[in-house]
Amino acid sequence: MRTIKTRHFTGTTDNTVTKRELENRKVARKAAAEGMVLLKNEGQLLPLKEGTKVALYGVGASRTIKGGTGSGDVNERETVTIFQGLKNAGFEITTEDWIEDYDRQYQAARYAWRDEIEEKASKLEDQVSGFFNIYSTTKFRMPAGAAITQTDADVAIYILSRVAGEGADRFDAEGDYYLTKEEKQQLSDICSMYKHVIVAVNTGGLADLSFMDEYSNIEALLQIVQPGMEAGNAFADIISGKVTPSGKMTDTWAYKYEDYPNSKTFSHNNGNVDKEYYTEGLYVGYRYFDSFDIPVRYGFGYGLSYTTFETKVLATELKENKKIVIETEVTNTGDTYSGKEVVELYATCPAGKLEKEYRRLVAFAKTGLLAPGQCEKLTLEIGLDKLTSYSEKEAAWILEKGTYVIWAGNSLEASAPCAVLNLDKEVVLTKTQNICPLKEELEEMKQSSEKMNQKLEALLKTAEEKKVPVMELKAADVETRVVEYRSNVECVPEEARKFVDTLSTEKLVALASGDPGKGQGSNLGSAGISVPGSAGETNNCALEDGVPGIVLADGPAGLRLMKHYNVHEGKIVNKPFKFSLEGGLFCEGEPADPGETYYQYCTAIPVGTLLAQTWDTALIEEVGEMIGGEMLEFSVTLWLAPGMNIHRNPLCGRNFEYYSEDPLLAGRMAGAMTNGVQNVPGCGTTIKHFACNNQEDNRMGSDSILSERTLREIYLKGFEIAITESQPMSIMTSYNLINGVHAANCEDTCTKAARCEWGFQGVIMTDWTTTEYGPDCTASGCMRAGNDLVMPGAFSDRDNLNQELADGTLSMEDLKACISRLVNITWQSMEFEDAAPYKKVK
Known part of the structure; x- marks a missing residue:
């Protein structure tokens, strides 16, 4: 007999920093430092001696970018900037005036960006559902800062930063892949004023490094990507020698962007975001450069x-x-x-x-x-x-x-x-x-x-x-x-299938998607009700039958929940959609609602690329177990992470979330993260986005056109490795099409590959609102393909399921197979008193 837990309000009413926060920050700091890659260190300039006078410049000095924007953002208590981290480590910063002036410029630019977004949003009929697209395509350009003036310093450090995020790809242009004129001038001035110069790259993807050829006194170069909330302290650990660099590149850094084999045709570069032809085939990343003998600046696996x-x-x-x-x-x-x-x-x-x-x-x-x-x-x-x-x-x-x-x-x-x-x-x-x-x-x-x-x-x-x-x-x-191939209806857990036979058609249809009655469809990525700020919840319509709803929270740089929420008269205060400058899209300001305030501070870990740069599966498993602990604390069953798509091109806007250009490395990292999370009873990962989600422009409609061999050897292989090594609780399908078929409706990938070839036993879900953009990708199509759960759930999904059941185009057996797998995972979730680590369940 399974006993359902009694739910309580998540978080704590005491705003004091908790022991859990302090301990988890140590893990995040360790992972960040171990993943930073030392690419150049002439004359053993690094590490710097304690008390060294440092002239610190660059947009990332005091506005260090911890992670990307969108669903991968985390609402942590604070982020330690590089400026703060170096001061904490005892370095003397000689450019505090420059940094203070930059902060004023940054704040003004941030307000201007907000005003631009809100003006565009005001013209929308539905300001909520269309807001995310405006937000993701209205890029925030960080100001360059004031002109450089010389200070009395032993060494200068320049932090090159770029914002990247979900919903839009980057550009092969100044201010993105290339330096701006202002940044070039700053570097020129710095190199003329200081004998020893260090550059750190704080970006969501690779950037042009041709400036390294111009200035011989840039003696050290670090690839720090986006290091999470402990960014500054981790950077100081490396700079000071408290931690010896051990990170290795997970991508190939070409001499110029045009060297990448798909540079001319990637995403918007050729004006066609509807069809993406994978003409490079197997030759992705180092496989191309190594096979065709193309010289590179920094090769795959390199690090000093x-x-x-x-x-x-x-x-x-x-x-x-x-x-x-x-x-x-x-x-x-x-x-x-x-x-x-x-x-x-x-x-x-x-x-x-x-x-x-x-x-x-x-x-x-x-x-x-x-x-x-x-x-x-x-x-x-x-x-x-x-x-x-x-x-x-x-x-x-x-x-x-x-x-x-x-x-x-x-x-x-x-x-x-x-x-x-x-x-x-x-x-x-x-x-x-x-x-x-x-x-x-x-x-x-x-x-x-x-x-x-x-x-x-x-x-x-x-x-x-x-x-x-x-x-x-x-x-x-x-x-x-x-391989023994079975149909969707044959890939079912027996006990759950027998139970599903006792449920009404109404409940089966309701369980097939999240609960639209909670308004989840209109709050993309922040739809949870019982856990404020979570991404969504499965339907609890069968609670009286012993199947509670489970909570899903975004990732993959940590749990993304509201920092705080209020409870008034025994109920959570439902806040309207809100855009804040404090951080990402769904951040909250100070609590001002009636009632008692609950605090939910989560740990912002380094982004996926930096984690993979550790090449340390034991450390990644430790990070995963830390995340699992927070999931247990905040009643989250499924973490919508890790992201593990291939870095096919440096301009993919979401590369920061993903691990590498190599499928073996991506698969093993995802497997390690899953093993860590699933060491915690009732907690699971959701490996994503399955598959070929390698561009963000027109991500809902882009068709990835590639050979079966390329698909299997490059773009599915990482998922296969993660599943066979760790058996994650769930998979999330991607928005795009694969050779003309929406990934969410693709039986070949969901059932034939994942379940039959690789032995996947968990639940497969859609990405958010996948089925809400036209008739060519439907909830019924998901059920036929073996995609078990449509998220976050809309009334139109129920209408489609009911209509196709009535028409006979969706069989009741297909629907029951999908719900059986969802029920089986729910039974093994933290919603039950006797939950055990999922990987131990036979």
Whole structure:
């Protein structure tokens, strides 16, 4: 017998900083510091000595950007700026007058931006539903600040910052990807006035670094992305040497934007935001630059330290379970600083009937903190699935006959061959069915086969000369897995399915979406009622039957709830929609409503890209468990995170939420975050956006047009890894179409891939308002596809379900299958007294 918990008002009536806040800030600070990447450090300028006089400039000095805008924003108690953090660490800031003047300029620009948004919104018929689009497309441009005047300082630090967010892509233009004229002048002046200069990049995505070639006295460069609420303290930890940098790049930083293979056609660049042709195919990020020998400024996996390391490969072995095991030893060869190092393994697969990238990431691991002279052994495993390629013709993941070369190093560029695997015949590792067929012609980028063959021949010769260990694999010893495909109605938990048979059609239809009676449809991303500021709630129409509603809260930079709300006469005071300059879209000012005030301060963790730059799955799991603890405290069952779409192009407005250009890294980070969250009883993640959500312009209607092989190897692979490694409670589908079919209505991805091929057992939901923009994506279409829950819920969704049930175009069996999965997850939520960690539930 399951006992439903009695709900209480969330938060606390005491506004004093809690122990939980203090402890969680420590975790956020640790993650932020470990994810910052040191890209340049000439003459060992860093770390700076305690008490160093610092001339601090740039828009991010006192207005450090903690994260992106939109649903990923967090209403934390405070954010520590870089200015504050450096002062806290004991540095003397010589430019406080410049910073005070900048703050005045910033505030004036912020008010002007607000006025522009409110003027546009005043012309809308529905000022609430259309507000988000105006907000996301009316970019806030941070002023550059006053002219630079010289101060008595030992070193200058310039913080380059950019705002990015949900709902709009960035631009290949000054003030966004490129510096403005004012910023160029500032850097020129700084470099003429100060002998030693440090630049930190505080942006939601990559930016142009050509200025690094102009000024030789920019001796240090840091990629700090958007570091969360402890931004300033974490930055000071790195600058001071309290923490030795150990972050590594999760993207390739090209010399110029035009070097990216889809730069001309991405999003609005070609004037077409309706169809996005993935003509680069497999050649995303380093796969392109490495295969086509395009020089880069900073390569994938690159990052410096204050100390030095030596990595030795001690042994290589092909185990009986057909996993390649690489045993390594990492030694801190420095004499001053302790530090951490990452071991990265890449693979070159043989050129056969399928064209392949030159190298792909197949495994990685990070050491603990090593003192000078200390060493640690790391054992890394490579499953054969990491070496496969997808054959559309055979509808199978295959290992082609030939030689596979494994590389080891602390970056892609620094890696060297360490092992060879010879396969005698072709192997079909997994037999599948074809999915998501192209509906129009697509010409994908191809390499010169002659050039690639030359590279491979040279590589094999090098491996032979260096006597790299060779392993032999017989095709006859490898088993083929044949996927058993089941329909939506067959992929159901038995106990929940029997229970669902007892519910009325009215309740089944109501459970299929959030509760529109709560007004969720009009408050995009902030619709929760029982937990103010949460993103929404499932319907509690079956509460008397033992199925309560569950609360969903946005992410992925922490829980996004209202900082505070009031309770009057035993009820939560429902505030009207409000836009505040305090932070993001849904921030609140000081409480002024009648009744007692409750406070809900959450921890703003670093954005996804910075978290991935740690390359530290244990740390990410720790962050996840911290988030899970806050979910439990605030009665949130599902966190709408992590975001894990591929960084296909630097201008995607939402790249900050996502991890990397590489699917293995993205999948393992999402898996670690999920494992952490789901260590907490009744809490779960929602990996998103499934799939191909790689641009924000026209995100509701953009059609991602790509080959099945590219879809599987690049854009679905991370989701597959996250699901097989962590079994998240839920998945959120994306707004876009995939080869002409809305992701929310796509049976191929929801049922065939996620459930049948990868064994996903949880609930699949739509992104917010997905079904409210036309007849080509419907609530009934979601149910047929195996997309179980339409959020946040609208009366039109119920109308559609009822109409199609009556017409016979939606079967009752499909609807019941979806509700069965929702019920099964609800039964395992924190809404029950005996909730257990989800991953332990069989």
